Amino acid sequence: xxxxxxxxxxxxxxxxxxxxxxxxxxxxxxxxxxxxxxxxxxxxxxxxxxxxxxxxxxxxxxxxxxxxxxxxxxxxxxxxxxxxxxxxxxxxxxxxxxxxxxxxxxxxxxxxxxxxxxxxxxxxxxxxxxxxxxxxxxxxxxxxxxxxxxxxxxxxxxxxxxxxxxxxxxxxxxxxxxxxxxxxxxxxxxxxxxxxxxxxxxxxxxxxxxxxxxxxxxxxxxxxxxxxxxxxxxxxxxxxxxxxxxxxxxxxxxxxxxxxxxxxxxxxxxxxxxxxx
Numbered sequence: 014x015x016x017x018x019x020x021x022x023x024x025x026x027x028x029x030x031x032x033x034x035x036x037x038x039x040x041x042x043x044x045x046x047x048x049x050x051x052x053x054x055x056x057x058x059x060x061x062x063x064x065x066x067x068x069x070x071x072x073x074x075x076x077x078x079x080x081x082x083x084x085x086x087x088x089x090x091x092x093x094x095x096x097x098x099x100x101x102x103x104x105x106x107x108x109x110x111x112x113x114x115x116x117x118x119x120x121x122x123x124x125x126x127x128x129x130x131x132x133x134x135x136x137x138x139x140x141x142x143x144x145x146x147x148x149x150x151x152x153x154x155x156x157x158x159x160x161x162x163x164x165x166x167x168x169x170x171x172x173x174x175x176x177x178x179x180x181x182x183x184x185x186x187x188x189x190x191x192x193x194x195x196x197x198x199x200x201x202x203x204x205x206x207x208x209x210x211x212x213x214x215x216x217x218x219x220x221x222x223x224x225x226x227x228x229x230x231x232x233x234x235x236x237x238x239x240x241x242x243x244x245x246x247x248x249x250x251x252x253x254x255x256x257x258x259x260x261x262x263x264x265x266x267x268x269x270x271x272x273x274x275x276x277x278x279x280x281x282x283x284x285x286x287x288x289x290x
Contacts, residue, residue: 024233024236024237025059025060025062027232027233027236029227029228029229029230029233030227031066033227034066034126035066037126037155037157037286038063038067038124040155040221040284041122041124041286042067042070042074044122044288045121045122050076051071052119052120052121053079053081053120053121053123054080054081054119054120054122054123054124054147055081055083055124055126056110056113056123056124056128056140057084057085057110057126057131058082058083058089058093058124059084059086059089059093060089060092060093060096061093061094063124064082064093064097064100064103064124065097067080068080068100079103079104080097080100080103080104081104081105081106082097082103083107084106084107085107085108085109090105110128110139110140111140111143113143113147115147116147118146118147118149120147120148120149121149122152122155123144123147123153123154123155124155124156125140125144125154125155125156126157127157127159128158129156130158130160130201130203131242132198133198133201137211138211141154141211141212141214141215141217144215145217145289148289150289151289152288152289153286153287153288153289154212154217154286154287155285155286156208156212156284157225157282157283157285158283159227159280159281160202161204161205161283162204163204163205163281163283164202164283165280166279166280169278172269172273172275172278175272175273176262176265176266176269177247177248179265179269180247180262181248181261184248184254184261187260187261188257191257193250193251194249194250194252194254196246196249197242197245198242200242200243200246200247205224205285208283208285212285216289217288217290218287218288218289218290219286219287220286221285222283222284223284223285224281224282224284226279226280227279227281227282228277228279229279229280230276231266235263235266239259241256241258243262244261244262247262248261248262
């Protein structure tokens with residue numbers, strides 16, 4: 014396995030995932046209607062997917078968008094610079110979500126895409142407070158996550174039950190004397206209303222809450238299986254065994270799909286849009 018599999022990046026090229034993020038950016042830009050110049054902060058930007066979508070959609074609407082991509086992953090930021098090579102105004106900042114290195118009231122919008130679940134509750138509160146601080150009055154926050162209570166539709170549960178049992182058998186075969194790891198932060202699922210409480214508690218006013226259904230192909234499920242935090246949480250694996258856990262999940266996907274005669278696996282994403290009062 015390559016180092017790439019330690020991140021969420023393998024999943025980022027999946028059509029279902031891209032569609033979900035297009036929908037969130039649509040909602041974000043609707044809240045900014047009328048603005049012809051938009052300053053956006055993309056937090057935990059990774060390789061720049063959200064900024065790419067926002068730039069394309071703003072241009073199509075006749076607006077000028079400047080984006081700042083912030084991440085704690087330098088290789089990801091370097092790749093983002095390549096992906097956004099046609100956006101000379103983009104900025105790339107190495108930094109953390111809970112201590113944003115920006116002056117107050119500097120941005121019209123802030124994007125928290127697919128990462129807030131990785132933070133503990135204290136860091137979630139800090140990140141949201143920092144987002145509030147750097148937004149202009151009336152600025153917009155957009156966040157989404159598939160790691161929340163409600164992510165698994167009822168009809169998906171037989172798949173997960175069978176898949177995880179089979180993957181546990183596979184990793185135990187590979188590592189018969191393995192130790193179990195502690196529950197990882199990414200698998201500490203919060204309900205939708207708790208996310209809304211956190212966002213409101215930071216001073217925002219929640220204006221839209223959506224749970225979007227995605228149909229994940231086999232390749233999409235294999236891709237999300239390569240995300241180490243998911244693999245560790247699903248199979249209670251230690252950091253040392255994370256790669257073996259990811260491989261065990263990946264090699265058992267096809268068989269589980271075939272046994273249940275499934276073409277797609279349904280999964281839900283939570284999406285919240287809020288404004289700075």
